[in-house]
Amino acid sequence: MLLVVALGVVLILVARNERSANAPAGPPRLGDHWHSLYAIYDCDEFIFDLYPNDVDDQSGIHTHGDGLIHIHPFHTGVTGQFATMGAFMREIEVELTDSTLELPDGTILDESDDACASPDPDSDDAAVAEPGAELRIMRWETLQAEKALAFTDDLSDVRFLGDGQIFVFAFVHPSVDNADIPRPDDAFLRAYLNLPPEDQPLIDDSNEEGPILDGGENEPAEGDLPETSEPAELPEPAEPPEPAEPPEPAAEENSMGNKQSSAAS
Ligand SMILES: [Zn+2]
Numbered sequence: 001m002l003l004v005v006a007l008g009v010v011l012i013l014v015a016r017n018e019r020s021a022n023a024p025a026g027p028p029r030l031g032d033h034w035h036s037l038y039a040i041y042d043c044d045e046f047i048f049d050l051y052p053n054d055v056d057d058q059s060g061i062h063t064h065g066d067g068l069i070h071i072h073p074f075h076t077g078v079t080g081q082f083a084t085m086g087a088f089m090r091e092i093e094v095e096l097t098d099s100t101l102e103l104p105d106g107t108i109l110d111e112s113d114d115a116c117a118s119p120d121p122d123s124d125d126a127a128v129a130e131p132g133a134e135l136r137i138m139r140w141e142t143l144q145a146e147k148a149l150a151f152t153d154d155l156s157d158v159r160f161l162g163d164g165q166i167f168v169f170a171f172v173h174p175s176v177d178n179a180d181i182p183r184p185d186d187a188f189l190r191a192y193l194n195l196p197p198e199d200q201p202l203i204d205d206s207n208e209e210g211p212i213l214d215g216g217e218n219e220p221a222e223g224d225l226p227e228t229s230e231p232a233e234l235p236e237p238a239e240p241p242e243p244a245e246p247p248e249p250a251a252e253e254n255s256m257g258n259k260q261s262s263a264a265s
């Protein structure tokens with residue numbers, strides 16, 4: 001009898017542990033509404049093409065065709081550590097792997113195509129001299145950050161960590177230094193974040209009620225959580241991280257909560 005009770009206690013503890021390991025933790029939370037800028041850098045230049053407006057928004061991490069990633073999770077499947085670049089790409093139905101990226105026009109950038117010319121074709125090092133390509137995601141942690149973290153693996157797990165981050169999908173020759181991948185023009189994101197709420201929807205963002213789910217149940221069952229590897233861990237940056245910039249002061253009057261309530265009227 002005692003053994004049975006003890007076994008039961010152990011099973012309960014195990015179940016609790018598994019639950020907390022799968023539970024989303026930290027921001028973004030339900031009710032948050034962040035904006036990140038993204039840009040695509042192909043070998044040596046930015047591609048001025050944007051993913052189109054996603055009208056069939058199921059998760060709340062998507063784009064309005066404005067060059068921004070809008071992060072306003074509708075359910076806990078995309079909060080905390082599940083608010084990732086993979087969640088964004090799934091929502092807008094764009095293919096992203098560690099070696100390929102689908103462009104807005106549908107073409108696929110593929111590392112195996114060796115599409116980028118060497119910046120140093122006379123190098124004695126064949127790996128440098130030959131053409132090649134590597135897909136990286138660069139993440140500037142804040143609007144003020146000058147240097148970015150670079151990710152080359154587990155790109156779908158790269159997280160959104162705050163309002164006003166900047167991302168570049170960089171498809172570059174493998175010998176290119178991360179520091180030589182330029183920071184994109186952030187004027188649009190700055191303007192967007194600084195506008196008073198009533199002026200903010202450069203693209204109308206007011207229909208953000210979320211998808212209508214059966215029975216009004218807004219929280220997915222645990223089994224519905226997307227599979228991510230090591231969800232609680234941040235991917236390791238490809239290079240030693242630069243000292244972190246101090247976090248931005250919390251936004252005040254431009255909170256999207258204000259914006260949504262005014263836009264809904
Ligand atoms: Zn939206």
Ligand SMILES: [Zn+2]
Nearest residue numbers: 035070071205
């Ligand atoms: Zn938005």
